[in-house]
Amino acid sequence: xxxxxxxxxxxxxxxxxxxxxxxxxxxxxxxxxxxxxxxxxxxxxxxxxxxxxxxxxxxxxxxxxxxxxxxxxxxxxxxxxxxxxxxxxxxxxxxxxxxxxxxxxxxxxxxxxxxxxxxxxxxxxxxxxxxxxxxxxxxxxxxxxxxxxxxxxxxxxxxxxxxxxxxxxxxxxxxxxxxxxxxxxxxxxxxxxxxxxxxxxxxxxxxxxxxxxxxxxxxxxxxxxxxxxxxxxxxxxxxxxxxxxxxxxxxxxxxxxxxxxxxxxxxxxxxxxxxxxxxxxxxxxxxxxxxxxxxxxxxxxxxxxxxxxxxxxxxxxxxxxx
Amino acid sequence: xxxxxxxxxxxxxxxxxxxxxxxxxxxxxxxxxxxxxxxxxxxxxxxxxxxxxxxxxxxxxxxxxxxxxxxxxxxxxxxxxxxxxxxxxxxxxxxxxxxxxxxxxxxxxxxxxxxxxxxxxxxxxxxxxxxxxxxxxxxxxxxxxxxxxxxxxxxxxxxxxxxxxxxxxxxxxxxxxxxxxxxxxxxxxxxxxxxxxxxxxxxxxxxxxxxxxxxxxxxxxxxxxxxxxxxxxxxxxxxxxxxxxxxxxxxxxxxxxxxxxxxxxxxxxxxxxxxxxxxxxxxxxxxxxxxxxxxxxxxxxxxxxxxxxxxxxxxxxxxxxxxxxxxxxxxxxxx
Ligand code: SF4
Ligand code: SF4
Ligand SMILES: [Cu+2]
Numbered sequence: 001x002x003x004x005x006x007x008x009x010x011x012x013x014x015x016x017x018x019x020x021x022x023x024x025x026x027x028x029x030x031x032x033x034x035x036x037x038x039x040x041x042x043x044x045x046x047x048x049x050x051x052x053x054x055x056x057x058x059x060x061x062x063x064x065x066x067x068x069x070x071x072x073x074x075x076x077x078x079x080x081x082x083x084x085x086x087x088x089x090x091x092x093x094x095x096x097x098x099x100x101x102x103x104x105x106x107x108x109x110x111x112x113x114x115x116x117x118x119x120x121x122x123x124x125x126x127x128x129x130x131x132x133x134x135x136x137x138x139x140x141x142x143x144x145x146x147x148x149x150x151x152x153x154x155x156x157x158x159x160x161x162x163x164x165x166x167x168x169x170x171x172x173x174x175x176x177x178x179x180x181x182x183x184x185x186x187x188x189x190x191x192x193x194x195x196x197x198x199x200x201x202x203x204x205x206x207x208x209x210x211x212x213x214x215x216x217x218x219x220x221x222x223x224x225x226x227x228x229x230x231x232x233x234x235x236x237x238x239x240x241x242x243x244x245x246x247x248x249x250x251x252x253x254x255x256x257x258x259x260x261x262x263x264x265x266x267x268x269x270x271x272x273x274x275x276x277x278x279x280x281x282x283x284x285x286x287x288x289x290x291x292x293x294x295x296x297x298x299x300x301x302x303x304x305x306x307x308x309x310x311x312x313x314x315x316x317x318x319x320x321x322x
Numbered sequence: 323x324x325x326x327x328x329x330x331x332x333x334x335x336x337x338x339x340x341x342x343x344x345x346x347x348x349x350x351x352x353x354x355x356x357x358x359x360x361x362x363x364x365x366x367x368x369x370x371x372x373x374x375x376x377x378x379x380x381x382x383x384x385x386x387x388x389x390x391x392x393x394x395x396x397x398x399x400x401x402x403x404x405x406x407x408x409x410x411x412x413x414x415x416x417x418x419x420x421x422x423x424x425x426x427x428x429x430x431x432x433x434x435x436x437x438x439x440x441x442x443x444x445x446x447x448x449x450x451x452x453x454x455x456x457x458x459x460x461x462x463x464x465x466x467x468x469x470x471x472x473x474x475x476x477x478x479x480x481x482x483x484x485x486x487x488x489x490x491x492x493x494x495x496x497x498x499x500x501x502x503x504x505x506x507x508x509x510x511x512x513x514x515x516x517x518x519x520x521x522x523x524x525x526x527x528x529x530x531x532x533x534x535x536x537x538x539x540x541x542x543x544x545x546x547x548x549x550x551x552x553x554x555x556x557x558x559x560x561x562x563x564x565x566x567x568x569x570x571x572x573x574x575x576x577x578x579x580x581x582x583x584x585x586x587x588x589x590x591x592x593x594x595x596x597x598x599x600x601x602x603x604x605x606x607x608x609x610x611x612x613x614x615x616x617x618x619x620x621x622x623x624x625x626x627x628x629x630x631x632x633x634x635x636x637x638x639x640x641x642x643x644x645x646x647x648x649x650x651x652x653x654x655x656x657x
Pocket of ligand 3: 408448457
């Protein structure tokens, strides 16, 4: 190499001399390469440790335990959707009431559905309905990837988002295998008076631009011993709220033993093989209990937003006090 | 293998015998007496379990009774060529079953009031193709317009009493064995009765009776249930219920339990995350041990600092690389 350099630079002696010193330089370079290797190793270790950061952050933030339940024992909430009863509110001729109840409860920004009702084709070519909220995974990928610890799982098994922390990187949206998260690209419309509402991850109103939103199992309601808004709105009593610690569930009508309900009806969870351990179960069916015809191909009607339903904060407060 | 061979041999023999006696059997069927159990008296029905099926009928015996009638359905073990045969007869629609029938216990009776109209299958409950084929019959309960119309008084169910003990107890969460005794007014125990257990439960704004277990009475009319409280309510009401069966009417009994403290959770979550080897440090969703070791205490408190150091170190490394890249251009010869 040195030879080549000399050939090119033969005219300038001092330069040649300088280049002759390159051996030194090379040695220096080799030395520093070793250092660089070391440094790269250190970087590797740091990179390995990086995925653990959210855990540190979540812990340091004190965002973990959110005491709220009056019960003396921490609950472990679950939802059970009895698809034998869910017929997409088709035979009722209304939009799915669970979505509308959710929209009204949380002033869900336009264009988002925190619980979505899918029309699915069954193995026999029939169609059935699959309401899909957040699965409140026990092993939530969304929590693992959030670089700032904004999304976390509280002690009662509800996955929440701290919108004051969310930087809008949308990592969690990419990580969630169920596609339950939505992003506020623009400032969503908030109900009048919402700006003075007390924001909390359990009840994220007012909504903010540049943050991610999703179903939070009505954390603010269940801790008061109420059903989530979707379960309360379901006219078919197809949605059960359950608690694993007491092994109990209710759809607002019957109180049942949760494990029995799941075992007796071959309940399943979505994408169980991914190891996310969802806290939402489904009981197979196609709305047969309410006379949904197997061949009925009508899709669910589009749900009304909270604006279309005319919900305001005052009306909600009145409703709550009654 | 032996069993399979026996079954095949038996089927073969059966077909041969059938071919030979097909004619006479057919005649016998034609002039068989009218279905027993008619009239107002309790229907005593006898069914012989023979080598060739119920009462020698290979294609299913049909018995007719009136709705509301008392029925005594007696099965008699009457095998000739197969002394080792065993059967348990079940009438599923009425939730009844006999004891095991064999050469030493040759008779068993199902006694019940035919209160449900319809056709009910009765069969042998022993799993075997030949049994499924041969020991198979139907009970037709004819709908009666009204009891008064034909002047016959309907049979009445025998009342029962259910006693649940201990009648009241206090528990801190440990299991208790509940004993339920089912008897008729004469003190005769009711065996093979299914009892359901309910808890007065309140959850998510709903109240109701929550079914949580079932148990069956034994020959002495006693059923046991190991009960471990899971509900949190300090006062809990347990109801044992017998829905009625055969000739017996329904009955139930409730007891009150006092639960002190919080019973253990019915659910243990498997932890998710990683353990730092030898440190006893848990990094992930839920810490597995509630008691934090000194190490994890230190780490959870110095977490932010450690994190900052880590980030700084990473940027430092990158900066160093950048600097080196810059140096490379510096050491290149100028021309
Ligand atoms: S978008 Fe917000 S919640 Fe989602 S990963 Fe990024 S910071 Fe976390
Ligand atoms: S369903 Fe998606 S958003 Fe909900 S907890 Fe699981 S990964 Fe997170
Ligand atoms: Cu048999």
